[in-house]
Structures are given as structure tokens and as C-alpha cells.
Amino acid sequence: MKNRKFWKIVATAIIGTALVTGSALAETSLDSSAFQKIIKNQMNAFASGNAREAFSLATPSMQQRFGSPEFFMEMVRQGYQPVYKPKSVTFGQSRMTKIGPTQEVYVTGPKGKDWLALYSFKMEEDGTWRISGCYLKQAKNVSA
Numbered sequence: 001m002k003n004r005k006f007w008k009i010v011a012t013a014i015i016g017t018a019l020v021t022g023s024a025l026a027e028t029s030l031d032s033s034a035f036q037k038i039i040k041n042q043m044n045a046f047a048s049g050n051a052r053e054a055f056s057l058a059t060p061s062m063q064q065r066f067g068s069p070e071f072f073m074e075m076v077r078q079g080y081q082p083v084y085k086p087k088s089v090t091f092g093q094s095r096m097t098k099i100g101p102t103q104e105v106y107v108t109g110p111k112g113k114d115w116l117a118l119y120s121f122k123m124e125e126d127g128t129w130r131i132s133g134c135y136l137k138q139a140k141n142v143s144a
Helices: 002-028 032-048 051-056 060-066 069-079
Strands: 088-097 100-108 114-123 129-139
Touching (some): 032 051, 032 069, 032 114, 032 129
Antiparallel strands (some): 088 100, 100 114
16 A cells, blocks of 8 residues: 555656646747847857858757758858848747747848748757747838
8 A cells, every 4th residue: 555655656746747847848948038149149150151150050950951051051141131141130029839939030131121030949958949940921110
């Protein structure tokens, strides 16, 4: 009987820990300041031509997909000019979505058009956040 009571206490402790951990993950997964810092660091790396630094902020799966920092930088330069050379940057909300945590970034691109860049993030095994994607959508009147 004592053995059964012991395992009931252990199970309750494990479930309680899982609930607290899940709740903490939900809170940290919307860490706007961390997401914004990562995005700023990547944009600074683009601006300074530091392909290696920009590439290091992407998830390993993105790195694998693009193969090299130089190829990644060229892809961003050609296809993501609004985040590659933004005239202005304003951060919106962080949200939990079906693809994971995301950060809204309103940018005015080099040609003066307004865009919404929706960055997605993934937490790596070491506890660090990395950019897992960026979706651009033309927007109206988002300039600060």
C-alpha cells in the first residue's frame, strides 16, 4: 500500500512540474525582447555585410537548407530587401501561432514601401532562440 501511495505522489509531482514547465515555456516563448534583439542583430549583420553572423541567427534546419552564409546572404539580398536594407523598423506584437512563436516587424523598405515581416522562432536544445523563418507581406501605412 505504501508503494502505491509513493507512486501516486511521484506521478502528481511529475504532472505538476510538467504543467508549471509548460506554463513557463508559454511565457518565455513570447519573450518579445529576446526576439527583437535577435532580429536587430540579424539586420545589423545584413547592414554590415556580415554573412556569417546573419546566418548564425537562423535555425540549423535553415542553415542546412541554404548551405552557406554567403548563399543565405545573397538570398536575403535578392528576395528580402525590406529586411535586408530597411529604412525604418517598428516592432509589433509577439504571438503564439500554429508554427510557434512569432514576432511582427513593420518595416519600410529601401524603395519606400511598407511591409509586415513576420518572423518565426524555434528554441534550440541549448535553450537559445533562433529565427526559423520570415514571411513578408506588403502593408499600408505602417511607417513610424
